[in-house]
Every structure is written in structure tokens, then in C-alpha cells.
Amino acid sequence: MSLYQAxxxxxxxxxxxxxxxxxxxxxxxxxxxxxxxxxxxxxxHSGDIGLxxxxxxxxxxxxxxxxxxxxxxxxxxxxxxxxVDNHGxxxxxxxxxxxxGEQFAETPVTSRDPN
Amino acid sequence: MSLVYxxxxxxxxxxxxxxxxxxxxxxxxxxxxxxxxxRNEIEAxxxxxxxxxxxxxxxxxxxxxxxAYCIGIGEKHYGPVExxxxxxxxxxxxPGAPDLALKLAKQVMQRVDIAYSEExxxxxxxxxxxxxxxxxxxxxxxxxxxxxxxxxxxxxTRAWRFGEALRQACxxxxxxxxxxxxxxxxxxxxxxxxxxxxxxxxxxxxxxLMNQDKQKLLSYTDEDVYDxxxxxxFEIRTLIAAAAAAGGKGDLQFYSAExxxxxxxxxxxxxxxxxxx
Numbered sequence: 194m195s196l197y198q199a200x201x202x203x204x205x206x207x208x209x210x211x212x213x214x215x216x217x218x219x220x221x222x223x224x225x226x227x228x229x230x231x232x233x234x235x236x237x238h239s240g241d242i243g244l245x246x247x248x249x250x251x252x253x254x255x256x257x258x259x260x261x262x263x264x265x266x267x268x269x270x271x272x273x274x275x276x277v278d279n280h281g282x283x284x285x286x287x288x289x290x291x292x293x294g295e296q297f298a299e300t301p302v303t304s305r306d307p308n
Numbered sequence: 309m310s311l312v313y314x315x316x317x318x319x320x321x322x323x324x325x326x327x328x329x330x331x332x333x334x335x336x337x338x339x340x341x342x343x344x345x346x347r348n349e350i351e352a353x354x355x356x357x358x359x360x361x362x363x364x365x366x367x368x369x370x371x372x373x374x375x376a377y378c379i380g381i382g383e384k385h386y387g388p389v390e391x392x393x394x395x396x397x398x399x400x401x402x403p404g405a406p407d408l409a410l411k412l413a414k415q416v417m418q419r420v421d422i423a424y425s426e427e428x429x430x431x432x433x434x435x436x437x438x439x440x441x442x443x444x445x446x447x448x449x450x451x452x453x454x455x456x457x458x459x460x461x462x463x464x465t466r467a468w469r470f471g472e473a474l475r476q477a478c479x480x481x482x483x484x485x486x487x488x489x490x491x492x493x494x495x496x497x498x499x500x501x502x503x504x505x506x507x508x509x510x511x512x513x514x515x516x517l518m519n520q521d522k523q524k525l526l527s528y529t530d531e532d533v534y535d536x537x538x539x540x541x542f543e544i545r546t547l548i549a550a551a552a553a554a555g556g557k558g559d560l561q562f563y564s565a566e567x568x569x570x571x572x573x574x575x576x577x578x579x580x581x582x583x584x585x
Contacts, residue, residue, distance in 0.1 A: 204370045208366075208368075251458075252498025252499055252539075253365035253497070256497070257390050257391075260390050261391055263391070266326060266329065277500070287459065288498060289499070290499055290500045290501060291496065291499075292496075296503075297501060297568050298568050
């Protein structure tokens, strides 16, 4: 049930610009409205993308949260890998890391026919 | 017959947000050109309204009340819900088509249980397609959502039936309507595996989709999709619905797995509009 609350706060935060402004100035006030475990509270308070990923926050919700925090793309991917390294495999949900931390997002230049 | 165009396209946020990080600029630009062609085809069809069958990512719905299907009947929609700088699409409002949307919703309800919404926030799942298909965001849009994010998910057979119901609802309308389905095929978005693409799986799926091979399309299980195509593969529901709405053979205009920075096999296709729906 607690993971549900951690995801719900991010769902609300991602789509509510007023809440975003409040969160930036007073995280504790926002976080106190949700029934969070200590681990979740601290991860949300510190913006720990890696731990939130491992806790099982839905990847799409987490991706939008990382964008809100202005985390650059490759840093965001690495933070998730670091989370797995530091805390173990993803504990819940459908966004587990399945390729052992391999990097897929670099691509060579090619002139192959795209079809 | 008021359905004048049916097609599919990708919607991954990297398509706009990480365009500058694509090293394979030849393929990237070929993809963008195909999306421009798709816009031109929709305009040439005379379509007055664009129905977008999408797979949103928690812009409107959460696990406290998650509809399997929802149609947006509001006068306006807003997006992107995400950081605009990240997506590289400015926040804007998009005109809806409330009268037509309500008529479509009522008729679809005769065959499929749906929810409706008068407030709709668009995430990249709709904003990226609109960025290319109506770049001034001035074409009336009816957003539809199929839950592809929060399991349990609607069965593929129901997604097909939703597409058919949408088509049958369109048949009774005076307005000229375009439908696009937008979702990924195999991909592992929002994970460290982002950029992984199972091209062989994609091409097999697309062949079945273009051939309207209903039996094969509806035989995929979520377990197999998750194993071979990732959690992003659950979005095939939107593509299946678009095929079902069209009823005719497809023409794959673009597919490439060579843009992993976009984190999806980039796809553009059109369908013939069958008169038998």
C-alpha cells in the first residue's frame, strides 16, 4: 500500500503546477499529506531517482518526475542503474531492469535504407 | 462512411525531446519526413477532426480509478503535462470536438464499456503525435485512452472490439474523421534498458498488423509481450484498435530500430478504409 502512496504523490506532482511550486519550497508540507514509509519519504525528499526506481515506482511516473527535477537524460538512466547497484533489483512493478545495466541509447551513424 | 483516414505512429518523448541527441540524423530526418507526409495525407483526406487512440502515462488516470478505455469529450485539452523544456513542446491548449465526441462515446458504449472525461491533460503520448500532425495545435482532437500502464490491462480482443466500435460510431457521423493509433511496439522505456528494441519482434507484429491478421494479433499474451517486447509492448493495444477501426490492409511507410535514443522502433503507417466495417 505504501508504494501506492509514493506513486500517487508523484502522479499528483507531475500534473499539478501549483503543487510543484509548493514542493520546490516546502517538500515536507507536501510529503506529509501522504502515508509514506521512512524510506519512501527520504527518497522523495532527496530526489533519489535510483531508490525510487528500485522501490518500484512506475517508470513513466518516475521519468516525468526526473524531468521536473531537470535531470539530464543519460544522468537519469545512470541514476536508475546506480539504484540497482546500491539497493538491489527492482522490488515491484513492471519496470524492472532486464538487461544487466547495458547501455542501448548510443547509436552509430549509418546510411542504411530505413525501410 | 465518415472515416477518411486511419493510421499509426510512434509517440515516444525522445522523438521531440531528444532530437538533438540523435546521432543517426539521416534516419531521424527520414522519420520526420514520413510524419510530415502523414500530416499531409490527413489534411488531403479532408479530415475535420482527429481521433487519437493513445496509451497515456498517468496524465489523467491513476490506480485509484483506472478506466480500461476513456474518450475525451471536453471543449479543450491541455498539454504537455510534462516539463515543456524536456519534451521540447510548449504548453498549449488543444481544441476538442465535444459534440462529436459525445456522439461517438454514446455509440461506442453500445458495444464496449468506456469512461468519458471532460478534462483531459495530454502527455507525450498525444502531444508528440499532435506536434507532427497538427503543428499549430488547431485541429479539433478527440483523445481516447487505452490503459496500457497499470495492470490488469484490457485483453487484446477488447482492444480490437473497441477499434471496431469506434469505427462503427464514426460511420454514422457527418464529419470527416481521421483516426490514428499511437503506441510503441517493443521497447523498454523509462528503465535503464531504454533504447533496447527487438526489431525482429517488431517486424513480425507489424506484418500481422498490416495484413489485418486478427487471429495472430489477438493471440499475443501479456506474458509473452513482456518477455519479448518489454512493458512498453503493452501499447500494441492502440495499434490493434486502429487496425480494427480501419478494417483494410496497412501500408508500412516507415520503420526503423536505428534511433535508440528515441527509445522505440519508430513507425509510421496508414490503413485502407474498408467499407465492410
